Amino acid sequence: MEGSGNSLADHSEKGLHILVIRFSAMGDVAMMVPVLSVLVEKYPQLEITILTRHFFAPLFSHLPNVRTYEADLNGIHSGMLGLGTLARELRDEEIDVVADLHDVIRTNVLRSLFYFYGIPFKQINKGRSEKRSITRENNKEFRPLKSTHQRYADVFAELGYPIDLDDYKVPPRRTLLPKIYEVVGKQSKKWLGLAPFAQHDSKCYPKDLMEQVLTELNSKGNIKIIMFGGGDTEKTQLEEWESKFENCVSVVGKLRFAEELSLISNLDAMLSMDSGNGHMAANFGIPVITIWGVTHPYTGFKPFNQPLENSILPDLDRYPKIPTSVYGNKVPEGYEDVMRSIPPEKVIEKILEKL
Template structure:
């Protein structure tokens, strides 16, 4: 492409009334995508004259609803954008939008390939520093450096600062609650009780509170009549388990598989509180300002994945004196021998007390 054509394309943002056009890359996973939202909201408030396009999977688009002057571009990494040639095609499509800078909040093989294509066209790319060395020191069993690391939200903000757009997360404001759809009202029967969301699953078993203990929590809360308990999950196995719990308690409603993702997000945004594992649902609730209690297994908030705006006292941890190697991993995929049942040290009464305290 000639230099003159490059100038025309890069001036597209200017012709639309914007000073610049920043591409934000975050393809997965759901929790990590959700953690971009408070940062992007704040960016939008501070830099209204900068257009944002988020490159992510189509399924995640509803996560960004409500952020002005933000568009979502679908990455079809299993289809037309698969492989190096597909990514070359994707970079060409994105350049056609008039992108002036790229914030890579993912820093994986795909985004690294895209970085090279953008660099060839003179477009600045800044990638997230994931702090791998710090996280390795935090999770090793010998000479562990047990300390709070920079949060993922802060790492995202650092990328924008390096692009010339400092983001002050202290200035973040949460959106107003959205109106409930007829589908949500029908499912919840428009209950006037406190709406408590419970998301009892996570990607790795090491981060899942034992189901029999979670059932104890649900049973005691159900007897109190104060809450409408809404269960969240996904996948046939999880849905079957939640349906079974739903059938046993009068104040429990299984949401999984009954709403579109867009409606599920609207419901989460209207909760009075959320109880979740160290998982995506915690970050979905937190991005709406919903008080979120998290239960942790072999992972730990010090790694930087505490839900946005939630105080540390809302993180319920296992017995760290007994299991001193925690955190054993960042994502929960490494479980030393003898650490399979760390979450059994979290008593149902502790969880219930935390919920009632909210």
């Protein structure tokens, strides 16, 4: 952990205004939810402001004393001058301490500015050396690393607010508004969420294999497959499957993010890649089945409280360099098709087991 050197021990008995920083990506932001939930439950006197994208605000709408503050990193808060403006704005919000759960160049600039204002600043220990050890090709140290959720929690412990993530209470399912029923129909079947996309192709189950999964599930007749994604390319792909399979429906472009969250909270299970939708479903206690490519749950990004058996992995004997990277952005030669070592039957079996 890194900080300004200020002692925080005297703060542990009184409520503070904590600024929590995590700009992106969606999965990393969603992983804050269980941590902050336990934090505000144990320390109800705290006031929490999350510095992030405005789009992510619905993730935290159920948490008391938690609000979001928009980081306009492409506008007024861009560049060094913009970050200076942002730091002044936040100082004027009467921030007492800062929990940086991101540790990137921008947050390190903010750390210097908050140090100038005399505001204590603690940062996440990302475990970069451990992650290099588990992702390197030779002399790989293949072992489970500390979860990202726990790394987040450790920052609050450094601030004087230790928490136990085993205390997490799953929030109640959110109310389904009429708009949701208009899109997906009435809840007469099992609802399976499907999030088949990820930031990198190396983390996406091949289209032809996924179609085999959909063909089998669609034929069951008692499963509604609700598909999530974003962007024009993903929207087009999901619409193609929607037209091809009568029990598939895409929600891309049809629901607001808050409505998607309500829908996710009412699923019976979620099939996700190593991506954000799996984390959002896990926060609601939904069984989440994840398909992994060149990444691996040992790096600390497994959805919260999901058993390892819910992670469907490639053939690691055939592909011993996995994980090749933490984020899926490094694909060694010969590892382009690791996902093809996962048979569709294995995916189908796990889904039916959870449903």
